[in-house]
Amino acid sequence: MKIFLDTAELDEIKKAVSWRIIDGVTTNPSLIKKAVDRRNGKISMEDYIKEIVKITPGPVSLEVISQIAEDMIKQGRLLHENFSPFGEVAIKIPINPSLKDGDGLDFEGLKAIRQLIKEGIAVNTTLIMTPEQALLAAKAGAAYASPFAGRIDDYIRANLGMKIGEDFQKGDYFNHKLLRKARERKLIEAIEHAGSIREAYEKREINILQSQGQDHGIYSGVDLVAKILRIYRLYGFKTEVIAASIRNPRQVREVAELGVHIATLPFNVLKEMVKHYKTTEGMRRFMEDIVPQYQDLFENP
């Protein structure tokens, strides 16, 4: 599994590169804004991105900012022309750039992906929230598809009435398996109580119970990644899945268990992954137990 760093923060990228475990970087306009705000305009955007591309050992995803295919294609070409001489670049295109129903822009992203792919430019399809969207991205020939695992977890928790910052924190693990079990148990109880399955189907409470804790049959961000991988494997699509919007190490483990191609991680999640209380305790004990004869092996070889 490849690990990308989900940041536009140069210092974080430099550190992760020095640890030799990252294979690429993903940015988005919000991450770039955060990084640039911290520098108060002291460096030009162009030089800043060049620096990121230069030091990253693998693709750097850079996002377009239009909603119209023609302009996305121009922006994609521009980003590619300007930055690919310094390293590998992938152009991030939203699967659906529409801002509201009926604006007619739903397929602009897919049109842009097709064209850029035709020109040999790698595309990372972003903001994927359903397996259906991922299927379309693969059909368009995208090099990467980025399902937003954390945002799906946020959405499901919000549907359950849970508030971010109050009932859970952004980095908290979402125990989707436990929730699913609890929901299934409640449903069975409610169906039994209704008397028959036919009667149960007509009951509003049961319909509500059925739709809670999921998003059109997706039970979590990890479940979304699992379903996309299954579809890609069934049809032999070459598109690589980047598990994105990752919030904690346990989510990384779960997408790794699925055999995801890539996970893009915020710096804090990457730092958490190497830690365990017993590792630190074990390390302390080993250091305390070093006898002088053993030390001598290194000091007087």
Ligand code: E4P
């Ligand atoms: C990466 O490609 C995405 O832009 C990013 O993972 C989104 O993460 P967030 O949901 O934590 O903002």
